[in-house]
Amino acid sequence: MSRKLGLYLLTLVMVLSLNFLLVHLMPGDPLVHLLGEEGYARLTGDAASALRAELGLDDSMVRQYGLYLIKIGTGKWGWSHRFGQPVFCVIASRLQWTLVLLVPALVVGTLAGGWLGAVAGWRHRDPRQRILGTVFLCLYAIPAYCVGLVVLVAAACWTGFPLVGIATGTSGFGTTAAQWLLPFTVVAFHGTAYKYIIMRHLVRHEIDQPYVATALSKGLTDRQVLFGHILPNALPAFLAVVALNLGFMVGGTLLVEVVFCWQGMGALIYQAVLARDYPMLSGALTALAVSVLAANGLADLVNRRVDPRIAEGVPVA
Numbered sequence: 001m002s003r004k005l006g007l008y009l010l011t012l013v014m015v016l017s018l019n020f021l022l023v024h025l026m027p028g029d030p031l032v033h034l035l036g037e038e039g040y041a042r043l044t045g046d047a048a049s050a051l052r053a054e055l056g057l058d059d060s061m062v063r064q065y066g067l068y069l070i071k072i073g074t075g076k077w078g079w080s081h082r083f084g085q086p087v088f089c090v091i092a093s094r095l096q097w098t099l100v101l102l103v104p105a106l107v108v109g110t111l112a113g114g115w116l117g118a119v120a121g122w123r124h125r126d127p128r129q130r131i132l133g134t135v136f137l138c139l140y141a142i143p144a145y146c147v148g149l150v151v152l153v154a155a156a157c158w159t160g161f162p163l164v165g166i167a168t169g170t171s172g173f174g175t176t177a178a179q180w181l182l183p184f185t186v187v188a189f190h191g192t193a194y195k196y197i198i199m200r201h202l203v204r205h206e207i208d209q210p211y212v213a214t215a216l217s218k219g220l221t222d223r224q225v226l227f228g229h230i231l232p233n234a235l236p237a238f239l240a241v242v243a244l245n246l247g248f249m250v251g252g253t254l255l256v257e258v259v260f261c262w263q264g265m266g267a268l269i270y271q272a273v274l275a276r277d278y279p280m281l282s283g284a285l286t287a288l289a290v291s292v293l294a295a296n297g298l299a300d301l302v303n304r305r306v307d308p309r310i311a312e313g314v315p316v317a
Contacts, residue, residue: 004300008293015289019282020068072286078279082272087283090268095287098264101180102253105187110242112188113195118234120196121203122226133200140193144252148186148259155182183260187253191245198241202234209233243299247292 043051052058059067071077077087120129139147206212207230215225254266261267265284272280 004297008297012290012293016069016072016286017065019286020065022278022282077283077286080272080277080280082275082277082280087279090280091265091283091287094263094265094268095291097262098253098257098266101183101187101257101262101264102250105184105191105253106242106246106249108188109191109195113192114199114238116192117196117199118203118226118231121200122207122222122230124200124204133197136193136196139189140197143255144186144190145255145259147190148183148256151182151186152259179260179262183256183262186256187249190252191249194245195238195242199234199238202237203230206230206234239299239302243296246295246299250288250292 075088077091079085080087080090083090116132120133123129203226211229212225215229220228254264254269256262257264257266258270265288269281269284271277272284
């Protein structure tokens with residue numbers, strides 16, 4: 001467990017270091033990347049010198065890096081010239097909308113994909129399951145934002161759902177839920193496709209194990225064998241793959257947010273790139289990296305509860 005924790009901390013330090021180098025190794029004056037070209041142009045010579053001293057840009061790189069880590073730890077992530085607010089406050093506001101979209105989609109995709117994939121793996125000779133597998137494979141092969149564009153066009157033609165945007169805190173629950181439904185559907189279905197493929201493969205691999213033949217010879221039903229014996233053995237590997245896929249799922253969700261104008265982290269990063277708001281971009285990437293690491297850590301803890309062999313350090317075939 002301590003080794004895992006050390007790896008997570010090392011990964012976090014590497015991410016923070018890359019964010020630090022993102023600004024300091026870019027060509028030109030770091031103040032241009034911190035303030036934006038317009039903000040830098042409004043500074044006089046004395047004001048620029050004073051600000052450079054205040055931000056510690058006159059210090060050595062080692063000292064700047066140390067101060068950067070301290071500020072990250074205390075929530076002082078800089079100032080966003082695009083939004084006119086502290087970076088940490090803007091990210092805290094936007095991150096909740098991404099979680100509102102991502103967490104339910106992750107839960108639904110994991111449960112639906114796991115259950116459908118388990119059944120498909122057990123009945124892999126059924127022609128209907130082969131057709132369903134082909135459909136899910138095609139759905140997974142298409143990027144999530146492309147699926148979102150197709151859903152957006154279809155919704156514009158045949159439904160009355162609000163197509164884009166997100167309600168503010170003053171809007172009603174019904175308006176927010178209606179705007180949430182389409183992007184949630186896209187992210188959930190795309191996540192279901194991948195998890196279906198993984199679970200189907202895992203179950204098919206377990207079918208050939210001797211314990212399955214032993215369970216069937218005892219007179220157990222297909223349902224008892226599948227959900228009582230095969231699924232518990234396939235579940236640790238399935239959860240590990242889900243955790244590893246979370247980073248890719250986050251990336252897909254961010255692009256879906258841009259398609260549907262969902263004001264979460266995806267739209268925030270897109271707006272920061274357009275405005276060249278480097279403090280906001282660096283802070284957003286840091287927040288996403290920490291979120292993905294936390295989710296992977298949670299998946300490790302769940303795996304240890306599901307499979308005692310992992311907690312005891314026993315190799316799992």
